[in-house]
Amino acid sequence: MEIGPYSFEEFLKVVESFHGHQSPGVILGGFMVSYALEQLPRGILIDAVSETPACLPDAIQLLTPCTLGNGWLKVINLGRFALSLYEKYEGKGVRVFIDPAKLDGRPQIRNWLFKLIPKSEQDRDLLIAEIRQAGRSILGMRPVRLKREHLGKTRRGAISNCGMCGEPYPERDGLVCRACQGQSPYV
Ligand code: ZN
Numbered sequence: 001m002e003i004g005p006y007s008f009e010e011f012l013k014v015v016e017s018f019h020g021h022q023s024p025g026v027i028l029g030g031f032m033v034s035y036a037l038e039q040l041p042r043g044i045l046i047d048a049v050s051e052t053p054a055c056l057p058d059a060i061q062l063l064t065p066c067t068l069g070n071g072w073l074k075v076i077n078l079g080r081f082a083l084s085l086y087e088k089y090e091g092k093g094v095r096v097f098i099d100p101a102k103l104d105g106r107p108q109i110r111n112w113l114f115k116l117i118p119k120s121e122q123d124r125d126l127l128i129a130e131i132r133q134a135g136r137s138i139l140g141m142r143p144v145r146l147k148r149e150h151l152g153k154t155r156r157g158a159i160s161n162c163g164m165c166g167e168p169y170p171e172r173d174g175l176v177c178r179a180c181q182g183q184s185p186y187v
Helices: 008-019 024-039 056-063 107-113 124-138 179-183
Strands: 046-050 073-075 082-087 092-098 139-145 159-161 168-170
Touching: 008 024, 008 056, 024 056, 024 082, 024 092, 024 124, 024 139, 046 056, 056 073, 056 082, 082 139, 107 124, 124 139
Parallel strands: 046 073
Antiparallel strands: 046 082, 082 092, 092 139, 159 168
């Protein structure tokens, strides 16, 4: 089973170099993205939603032109290991998810997905072998259409210098920038 333009072994290497290790979530995500891509007409502009910040955004960035940086990929954290790819302007596309009803006989994937055993006790090679064997057979897919408010560009409006830190920020965030409103992560 190929994953986009890659053989399975090639994809493992690509994942390792981009993500830092052979992440089961990104590898499974590769099957999810290539499954979704095949459902869409060729030659259209695609946007993507990942329903989790974990793993799936990297699979989408590796296999589609959609990145967080170019804004074609959005993370909408619904806590589900699922993604959708859709035509940019009309928002028609497909959503791919893991179907729990299809996990019988897939103990490694079940243990991983439901965190039934500690990560340190999970045999990752065995898990990756099971993901390879399972491929798309554990996935579900359905057509989706995005709500209008999720289509098109998000505009930031006017920019001015923050009165406290002096750096440029979108005026619509308030009188001072978000960092100076207390949202800064830094000590
Ligand atoms: Zn500021």
